[in-house]
Amino acid sequence: MSEETLVLPGYSVLMSVYDRELPENLNASLESMLMQSLPPDEVILVCDGTLTCELNIIAKSFESEYRNRFRIVRIDEHVGAAAALNEGIKACTCEFVVRMDSDDVSYPERCEKQMRLFAEKPKLDMIGTFAEVYDTGLQETVGVKSMPTSGKKIRKFAKRRNPFCRQTLAFRRELAVTVGGYGELPECEDYEFAVRMLVAGAKAQNIPEALVRYRISDEDYKKRKSFRSTKSFIKVRRMIHRSGYSSILDVIIPSTVQIGLCILPWRVTKRFYCRMRRKGSKKVRTN
Numbered sequence: 001m002s003e004e005t006l007v008l009p010g011y012s013v014l015m016s017v018y019d020r021e022l023p024e025n026l027n028a029s030l031e032s033m034l035m036q037s038l039p040p041d042e043v044i045l046v047c048d049g050t051l052t053c054e055l056n057i058i059a060k061s062f063e064s065e066y067r068n069r070f071r072i073v074r075i076d077e078h079v080g081a082a083a084a085l086n087e088g089i090k091a092c093t094c095e096f097v098v099r100m101d102s103d104d105v106s107y108p109e110r111c112e113k114q115m116r117l118f119a120e121k122p123k124l125d126m127i128g129t130f131a132e133v134y135d136t137g138l139q140e141t142v143g144v145k146s147m148p149t150s151g152k153k154i155r156k157f158a159k160r161r162n163p164f165c166r167q168t169l170a171f172r173r174e175l176a177v178t179v180g181g182y183g184e185l186p187e188c189e190d191y192e193f194a195v196r197m198l199v200a201g202a203k204a205q206n207i208p209e210a211l212v213r214y215r216i217s218d219e220d221y222k223k224r225k226s227f228r229s230t231k232s233f234i235k236v237r238r239m240i241h242r243s244g245y246s247s248i249l250d251v252i253i254p255s256t257v258q259i260g261l262c263i264l265p266w267r268v269t270k271r272f273y274c275r276m277r278r279k280g281s282k283k284v285r286t287n
Contacts, residue, residue: 008115010041011170012092016048016084017102023054025103025215030062032105033098034069038112040098043070046088049078082182082189089181092173101167103215104131110211114170117207125172125202126194128164132210136217145214147206154204159246160237160254162191163204168212169194175202187232195240221270230262 013033017026033043043066045059063070073091075084089097096118098111114127131145145165148154154163169190179196182189198204223229234255241251261269 006116006119008038008112008119009096010094011096011098011111011115012094012173013040013043013098013100013111014046014085014088014092015044015100015102016046016081016088017051017055017059018048018078018084019050019052019055021055021102023052023058026055027058028105029100029102030058032107033100033111034062034066035108036106036111037109038115040069040111041094042092044073044088044091045070046073046075046084046091048075048080048084050076080186082184082186082193085189086181089173089176095173096170097173097176098170099167100212101214104167105213107211107213110168111170113207113209113211117205118170121203121205123203124205125175126164126197126204127170127207128204129168129207129209129211131165131168132213134213134215136215141213144210146208149206149208151204154206155198158195158198159240159250162188162194164190164194164206165212165214166190167214171197172202175200185232185236187229188236192236192239195243195245199243199245218270221267225262225264225269227262230258233258 015029015033030043030045033040043062045062047055047059051059059072063072071091073087075087085099096115098114100106110129114129117127118124128147130147132141133143133145134140135142147165148157148163157163175197176193179193179200182193183196185192234251237246237251237255240246241248
């Protein structure tokens with residue numbers, strides 16, 4: 001298909017936010033999505049519970065400025081990311097949904113590149129990208145989170161880890177509704193959702209470019225090694241194994257690594273992830 005006849009599809013941006021988000025982060029995130037080189041048809045912001053006054057002001061200001069493209073979905077009580085995202089999926093009206101986290105920033109050509117790939121390869125159902133990692137403590141970029149790019153590598157990688165950076169994912173709404181949307185897990189819901197999409201036959205690809213900058217702090221590293229996160233990490237891998245998608249080794253090996261990271265001091269966990277990000281940066285340079 002030539003450039004002259006290639007029609008890029010419209011898309012919905014889906015984001016959830018709750019009261020612990022920093023107002024400046026939400027503002028930057030929403031602005032980055034509304035200022036895309038290929039603007040979204042709509043932005044759906046799900047307010048997961050009662051927001052702070054500052055967050056409400058930001059949400060309402062975007063609603064007022066972009067009244068034809070910006071919609072707020074409010075949930076009275078905090079229900080968690082999965083349930084909030086499912087409410088957002090119901091509100092989306094476009095064929096494709098672009099996920100975004102409320103504290104991250106998308107680069108201007110992110111969505112255009114994803115929609116162009118959907119147009120060029122109409123059989124694709126899921127498209128992610130690499131992500132630039134920004135350390136809020138150091139206030140600098142510390143690496144790139146890289147992912148497998150081809151469908152075959154994505155399916156293999158998914159047996160042990162999430163094959164997508166969650167804040168970069170764009171997916172076909174109809175298939176997401178068919179598989180039941182996000183599950184009820186308090187954590188790792190994005191990984192379990194990706195696998196159910198793949199099991200349902202989703203064709204997937206990752207663009208080997210860092211098109212989203214995501215923030216990470218020392219608190220995030222501490223959270224990743226917490227007992228709650230470790231428990232969720234193991235639970236989702238057992239669920240995937242029971243579905244028949246992965247082997248018992250695909251449960252044991254990554255779970256053992258996660259338990260080790262849980263036991264070790266959080267600074268060791270941070271060094272482990274930073275080393276992975278530096279490797280990711282090398283992959284971007286070689287593409």
